[in-house]
Amino acid sequence: MHTQFPPEVRQHLEHKQTVVFSPEDRRLIGTAGYEAPSEDIVTDAVLAIYLGKNVLLKGPTGAGKTKLAEHISALFGLPMHAVNCSTDLDAEALLGFKTLQHNALGQSEIVFIPGPILLAMTKGHLLYIDEINMAKPETLPLINGVLDHRRSITNPFTGEVIRAHPDFRVIAAINEGYVGTVPMNEALKNRFVTVEVPYLQGEGLHMLLQKNSILHDEKLLRTFVQLSADLLALIEMGQLPDEAGSIRALLDACDLAAYIPPRRAVQRAIADKLEDERERAAVMNIAETLL
Template sequence: MSTTAPYYHSTGKEEEVFEHACRNKIPILLKGPTGTGKSRFVEYMAYKLNKKLLTISCHEETSSTDLVGRFILKGAETTWLDGPLTTAVKEGFIIYLDEIAEARPDVIVAIHSLTDHRRELFVDKLGKTFKAHEDFMLVASFNPGYQRGFKELKPSTRQRFVALTFNYPEADHETEILVNETKLEGSVAKKLVAIGGKIRNLTELGLTETVSTRLLVDAGKLIHSGLPKRLSVRVAVNEPLTDDPEVLAALNDLSDLLI
């Protein structure tokens, strides 16, 4: 576990909710766009509560076997290797399933018995059921706006969690985050935040995703290391958002005016 607290700027009652959910053994679902601090928040709370954190970045190939465990060949013998979920259940860790909706459906099936009063994990390959450790905590994140209609969580799954919504910080808070994360001067960080705010309001461009705080932090780091400001914004903010030449030109024109 890190000896230094991860930087996190609280914007509401999310810390209090997390602590109470943990105390009452209720899993938590963090909802919101990419790059709004969901993962950092979990890291911060794990540090604050002095708990070990295991993070799984879910994708379309993530299966229950990846989480629960598998048999492996070790020399001439076949042995069982616990997956991160099983380890967390046994040892009382926080497990964070980042972008859970991206995982295969069998992952949701695997965690169902951990998200209700049973708090137990059935490992079918072993024919065993493990009761969750007293300190075990399940946290998942979900981006409701991403591929809407294709990557949704079923109501029966969502209602097993308490939920917190994350969004882009207010301008003053986002500026403070950038200064802390990138060591930029406040005036430059403020300009980056203004660029992010303007692009987020350009709904007519039809962007699938918009500017996350993470992208602004990346741009800030490049600027702080000496890369020209306009180039930093183009490669760290605008280019990752679109491949459309006309939309990209519009974003570049806008950001060049503001930086």
């Protein structure tokens, strides 16, 4: 089990699997099964988490960053609380909010409902911040103290100082260069160890499609692996956007191809998502050549 890790890390992971959580918290533990393009990706991310570092997963959309975070959650046996960043993200979405409730005596009282960050901090769980560079620049400095050596925050809604449980860990994910994203400032970036997550290719991709798609035609699965390679070649030349290489989209195409003609499956799952007509035509040209 976990043979690629040093003995002390293996022992730690095995011990964490024995920790008992409430049924509610256990449902938050991710599912293992991330297929890595390189073993170093999982090894380095796990080692960083073991050492108490914040990990930034950097890669194109659909490369499996969220799946890797869930995989790490499963390896450590840590429930995972997710924050999905957007331009609308505010302090309440991150930290929690006050609301009116009735107590056991039927009296109304104002109570604070903790958000994902405070829950993860106080329970010693894993915090996953998805698309961290989609948040407004003025929002994330709220949690700078959570991400550095202080591992604490003053709750702006209650004035209470919250200090993180020793098991608290943080993973964030970033898609660079997409519409609506902003460059991470240096203060925030310096709080993370960065792990590149590229698209899976070759035999690893074939195994993933075999395992996760309802399509069982081996010849067709191999053709979809080649389709992915050809799409990535055009992406590298700047002729297609990153989303054309999404593994999620490729899986969708495989599933559809179990029931409809493969070229139409590629059109529905990959080509029609693209805005530019020339990009859609480029995808379909590859599909027509292979399929």
